[in-house]
Amino acid sequence: MGPTAQNLPEGGAVGKAATVEPTGSSELTLNSIARGNFRQVVGTAWSTVGGMEVRTVGGRYAIDGRLGEGTNGQVYRARHLQLGKAFALKVISPTIALDGAARARFNEEAKLASAISHPNIVSVVDFGEDAQIGAYMVMELVEGEPLINEQAAPMSVRRACDVLGQIADALDHIHRRGIIHGDVKAENIMLTAEATGARRRRIARLLDFGLARLSSGDGEEQLNGSPHYLAPERAAGAPPSVAADIYALGVLGYVMLTAALPFDGSVVEILMAHINRDVPGLAQRRGEAVEPAVEQLILRALSKDPAKRHGSAAAFRAELNAAMDALEQGQRQPSGPIPVAHRRDPTLVAAFERSRVAQALLSLDGDIVFANKSFARLVGIESRVEGLNVGQTTLANMVPGFARALRAAHDSGQPCERRARVFRGSDAPALELTLWFAPLGVPGLEVHLLVRVEDADPRRRDE
Known part of the structure; x- marks a missing residue:
């Protein structure tokens, strides 16, 4: 079934770097299960693959060095001979290479995965079979940092x-296309930085689709994957599923x-715990309370019964x-008036004030820095609204996702839109609100909010 996890740190802590071992050792490193049966390897000659001298793979990839090793194969840094571009090349383990059915399924799934494009997924760009080393797949090489670093808090x-x-x-994205990842874990996630204008945002990238799941050849799925992330039904022998991916997400x-x-x-103790034991409370392990809504989300995803988990990744989201x-x-707290440290163009201020469209400038925390009279009327406040938090008004409560949209516009540097419908009783048509959040490049990192209000079209169905 696999190696044990007896060498894990006390309490199952994660984040310790895998030990670097001399090339040629077959022994898994300390913390190998927690780190997903993966070890960093150095010192391998660029032309050595699986103990063989290999100069190219598939006639077009030169091997520059080995990046790592897992239960399903080895991963190398490769360079496309014509393009000169670096990729990650995975060579499938001999166990799979000798199993014709498993190899055929690998090729089929690799072909499907190569057609998938998503900003949070590391793409499969090529795959095939090499006469010398057998089946392989080529993925984009992600330059970033691991999700969990050494001694992570x-x-x-x-x-x-x-x-x-x-x-x-x-x-x-992949579930809608009939693909089960089967190996969601911290070690299969890298963080990269993406620049949008003057801002930089961390992007989480999901690696290794688990495309090379082992097959015994008798029609039964072998137990594979990282034991610490394995759903109870998988530990009991059930095949990979959407529900199992949700559990791993939890x-x-x-x-x-x-x-x-x-x-x-x-490994046996871990698998039996997934089946029989309750998960220790988050506050107990974290050392402080976690927001109830967040804890409820995690515990629901970790339900022993698959039917009690989220029905899909979209429902989890x-x-x-x-x-x-x-x-x-x-986290928002009422605040007093915010002093404006910079002057605004009087012409723009006058146009802003005369506009019949409700407009306001909001801080990242939702404080109203500047607003026109139309906005004040919309939120039902006759006095000045500057200094109030938008969370203290009815607007934020009427629009689902208001706080998230405000932060998204700020973090991404791109405008976004939200819609809401407000019902006023049976004798009046509903109001439809359209909100635009647009980041501004002015001191204070303010977000410009515009709100259009109109009677809802009764012929238009609710989205």
């Missing part, structure tokens, strides 16, 4: 939720929020969005 709730949302989006959230794995021990909105609202 629990992440902030906001950052953990951001990563979970991105990975949920990636899983939803474990991922648990790990990020507590810097510890839910269960520890030998929807509950996560609601939890993030609750988190944003809870």
Whole structure:
């Protein structure tokens, strides 16, 4: 079934770097299970693959060195001979290479994966069979940092939720195309930086689709994957599924929020714990309370019964969005008037004030820095609204995702839109609100909010 995890640190902590071992050793390193049966390897000659002298793979990739090794194969840094571009090239393990059915399934799934494009997924760009080394696949080489670094402490709730949302989006994308990842874990996620104007945002990238799942050849799926992330039904022998990926997503959230794995021990002990034991509370492992909406999200994903988990990655994402909105609202505190340290163009201020469209400039925390009279009338405040937090008005409560949209516009540097419908009773048509959030390059990093209000078209169905 695999090696034990008896060498894990106390409490199942994660984040310790894998030990670098001399080339040629077949022994897995300390913390190998927690690190996903993966070890960093150095010192391998650029032309050596699986003990053979290999100069090129598939006639077009030169091997520059080995990046790592897992239970399903070895990963090398490769260079396309014509393009000169670097890629990650995975050579499938001999166990799979000798199994014709497994090799055929690998080729079929690799072909499907190569057609997938998503910002949170590392793309498969090529695959094939080499006469000397057998089946291989080529993926884009991700230059970034691991999700969990050495001696990692629990992440902030906001950052953990951001990563979970991105990975949920990636899983939803592949699930809709009939692909089960089967190996979601912290070690299969890299963080890269993406620049948007003057801002930089961390992007979580999901690696290794688990395309080379082992098959015994008798029609039964062997137990594979990282034991610490394995759903109870998978530990009992059930095949990979959407529900199992959701469970692994819950474990991922648990790990990020507590810097510890839910269960520890030998592989058998871990698998039995997934089936029989309750997950230790997040507050117990984290050392402080976690927002109830976030904890409920994680524990639901970690339900023993697959039917009690989120029905899809999209459903997980929807509950996560609601939890993030609750988190944003809870962290806002009423504030006094905000002094404006810079002058605004009097002409623009006059146009802003005379506009019949409700407009305001909001800080990242939702404080109203500047607003026109139309905005004040919209939120039902006759006096000045500057200095108030938009969370203290009815507007934020009427528009689902308001806080998330405000932050998204700020973080991405791109405008976004939200819509809401407000019902006024049976004797009046509903109002339809359209909100535009546009970031501004002015001191204070303000976001420009415009709100259009119109009677809802009764012929238009609710989205």
